Amino acid sequence: MNKWNDNKAWFMVIPVFLVVAVSAILPLMTVVNYSLQDIFSPTQRIFVGTEWYRDALTDPRLQEAFGRQMLFSGLVLLIEIPLGILIALMMPKKGWGASLSLVLVALPLLIPWNVIGTIWIIFTRPDIGLFGAAINHLGLVFDHTASPLDAWITVMLMEVWHWTPLVVLLAYAGLQAIPEAYFHAAKIDGASSWATFRYIQLPKLRGVLTIAILLRFMDSFLIYAEPFVLTGGGPGNATTFLSIYLVKIAVGQFDLGPAAAFSIIYFLIILLISWLFYQVLLKAGTGEKS
Amino acid sequence: MIMQKRTLGLIFYFILLLLPIYWMLNMSLRTNADIMRVFTFYPQNLTLENYIKIFSDPTWYSGYLNSIYYVSMNVVISLVTALPAAYAFSRYNFLGDKHLFFWLLTNRMAPPAVFLLPFFQLYSTFGLIDTHFAVALSHCLFNVPLAVWVLEGFMSGVPREIDEMAYIDGYSFPRFFLTIFMPLIRTGIGVTAFFCFMFSWVELLLARTLTTTEAKPIAAIMTRTVSATGLDWGLLAAAGILTIVPGALVIWFVRNHLAKGFAMGRV
Incomplete structure (x- = not known):
């Protein structure tokens, strides 16, 4: 889209810049500072350069956690984005049905994350939880505290249950923003519902889907509370995602240095992958916009 | 069929x-x-024992009030600052615009565990610890970028000709923005307001780190259900049900903006 060139637009951006920068810049600099030092006490610290970074990058358990994290976030995107669009397409566009759907769909998002993990502990227990009991009733052996596969299935189910609504709400709002005239035109042309989706709705959803994909990627990559409460990272290390491993390091040691270096690497990985996503999604749109 | x-x-x-x-x-x-x-x-x-306990114990119900207080404050700050910024990003080329836009989002990418300590130090330096404002301001770190990104997406869907025609008709920028432009993107404003509410409402780590007693959020008070004798599941579930209520009310109020969507205004 062609835009006006005017550096005075900065005045509209300054409030946002200030409000964010006040919380962003100093803590980041402090963590970078920690990551380069061996800290015995507030007054006793030694500069160690890149030692913590080298330790972190060669740590096999960190590499395993990274692999698990990539798999987890990949699955999250593959499941939640299509499912979210599908549900948004099924929701009524107006009337009481639309209001009810909106309220229902938002419910899982509103529960604090530590509570979600706790509720799912009971929900999946074979003796007193609905889900666990139902699975056992089907004759399947299911125990997320013993089997790594079951633990993964449970964490994925919880994640999809919890976060698909975010994609639904964004996609639904994006669909609502498409002018009715487009649909009339499609109807007159006799377009099938697939063609309407592919050539009218999907291109118009590009903006909200870019945000949905980036948000789901970032937040699932940083996921901590729900799987930690539910599985504690186990059985074994099967669901020890990056942030769970990070907290193990940060709490387990008195020294902030290695955990700070880990945090910076972690941050840079998310930054790099998000940037790649963003570039791809920006380009994906340009061909379809015309 | x-x-x-x-x-x-x-x-x-x-x-x-x-x-x-x-x-x-x-x-x-x-x-x-x-x-x-x-x-x-x-x-x-x-x-109803679990619910009675929450409603009769001030340490419990004040948690809800604290959360509602700082979350509302955060939603207002996020929307008021993000609306003009999103307009600037969607309508203007200016020095560093693309870098600044992506930088905003990078603030959602830091793993919180290690960042909590410098946050605490920073906010204590300003003497803001245990105030609602501290939590509201710190939540801007992840909500303002989100608001700018979501709003920019919706604003870019509105043709620029609408702005041009309004300016030709002699509208001033504030009048155009409030009376023509904002109604056009109210779907986006509705969804943004809800997301800001939601992310601030469920955020636990920052809110807990920056408060001690006066502004302690409900999510932190819930961790009190863990005691020496184990977890009080019933009480926690009741508190969980009650945490859903305010957010459900918020979405109920913005539902019309979400459902009615894009009307082409005066064009």
């Missing part, structure tokens, strides 16, 4: 979605001993 399949699919999804929440409601209406002892589809010895 297609309509029916859609409705059935939607109902199926909502049933799955509501099952864990129903189970939480079921737990909240039973005593802890009862929850741990028997499996039951509905509470047989129904009790």
Whole structure:
């Protein structure tokens, strides 16, 4: 889209810049500072350069956690984005049905994350939880505290249950923003519902889907509370995602240095992958916009 | 036929979605001993004990009030600062615009565990610890970028000709923005307001780090259900059910903006 060139637009951006920068810049600099030092006490610290970074990058358990994290976030995107669009397409566009759907769909998002993990502990227990009991009733052996596969299935189910609504709400709002005239035109042309989706709705959803994909990627990559409460990272290390491993390091040691270096690497990985996503999604749109 | 399949699919999804929440409601209406002892589809010895405890204990219900207070503050700050910024990003080229836009989002990418300590130090330097404002301001770190990104997406969907025509008609920028432009993107404003509310409402780590007693959020108070004798599941479930209520009200109020969508205004 062609835009006006005017550096005075900065005045509209300054409030946002200030409000964010006040919380962003100093803590980041402090963590970078920690990551380069061996800290015995507030007054006793030694500069160690890149030692913590080298330790972190060669740590096999960190590499395993990274692999698990990539798999987890990949699955999250593959499941939640299509499912979210599908549900948004099924929701009524107006009337009481639309209001009810909106309220229902938002419910899982509103529960604090530590509570979600706790509720799912009971929900999946074979003796007193609905889900666990139902699975056992089907004759399947299911125990997320013993089997790594079951633990993964449970964490994925919880994640999809919890976060698909975010994609639904964004996609639904994006669909609502498409002018009715487009649909009339499609109807007159006799377009099938697939063609309407592919050539009218999907291109118009590009903006909200870019945000949905980036948000789901970032937040699932940083996921901590729900799987930690539910599985504690186990059985074994099967669901020890990056942030769970990070907290193990940060709490387990008195020294902030290695955990700070880990945090910076972690941050840079998310930054790099998000940037790649963003570039791809920006380009994906340009061909379809015309 | 297609309509029916859609409705059935939607109902199926909502049933799955509501099952864990129903189970939480079921737990909240039973005593802890009862929850741990028997499996039951509905509470047989129904009790409101858990809810009465929350509503009669000021340390419990003040948690809700604190959360509502700082979350509202955060939503207002986020929307008021993000609206003009998103307009600038969607309409103007200016020095560093693309870098600044992506930088905003990078603030959602830091793993919180290690960042909490410098946050605490920073806010204590300003003497803001244990104030609602501190939590509201710190939540801007992840909510303002989100608001700018979502709003920019919706604003870019509005043709620039609308702005040009309004300026030719002699509208001033504030009048154009408030009376023509904002109604056009109210779907986006509705969804942004809800997301800011939601992310601030469920955020636990920052809110807990920056508060001690006066502004302690509900999510932190809930961790008190863990005691030496184990977890009080019933009480936690009741508190969980009550945390859903304010957000459900928020989405109820913005639902019309979400559902009615894009009307082409005066054009």
